[in-house]
Amino acid sequence: VQLQASGGGLVQAGGSLRLSCAASGRTFSSYVMGWFRQAPGKEREFVATINWSSSSTYYADSVKGRFTISRDNAKNTVYLQMNNLKPEDTAVYYCARGYTSTAVVVAVLDYDYWGQGTLVTVSS
Numbered sequence: 001v002q003l004q005a006s007g008g009g010l011v012q013a014g015g016s017l018r019l020s021c022a023a024s025g026r027t028f029s030s031y032v033m034g035w036f037r038q039a040p041g042k043e044r045e046f047v048a049t050i051n052w053s054s055s056s057t058y059y060a061d062s063v064k065g066r067f068t069i070s071r072d073n074a075k076n077t078v079y080l081q082m083n084n085l086k087p088e089d090t091a092v093y094y095c096a097r098g099y100t101s102t103a104v105v106v107a108v109l110d111y112d113y114w115g116q117g118t119l120v121t122v123s124s
């Protein structure tokens with residue numbers, strides 16, 4: 001399984017970006033997918049997750065109401081729409097595949113495959 005994240009860039013505070021994560025392999029639709037981020041000098045933290053059918057999503061409190069996770073199983077792609085971005089959202093964003101299909105999970109250890117990361121920089 002390979003995950004390829006894209007869509008990062010430089011944006012002003014209040015702006016929007018849409019991240020994409022394309023997955024290889026036929027089993028994409030069977031697994032929970034998640035987004036994490038890691039700012040310089042900080043640990044990787046959970047951002048959002050979505051189950052296989054898109055019937056369940058979960059967000060970190062810091063992004064709730066601003067970010068939306070979605071997926072298109074026909075395209076083997078998961079998205080993260082980020083609106084009203086803030087300077088504290090600056091980080092490398094990683095997509096990841098979870099071990100399960102239905103349960104929304106938030107720990108780094110609950111995910112087994114990771115993309116290479118895409119940098120999001122929000123200027124004030």
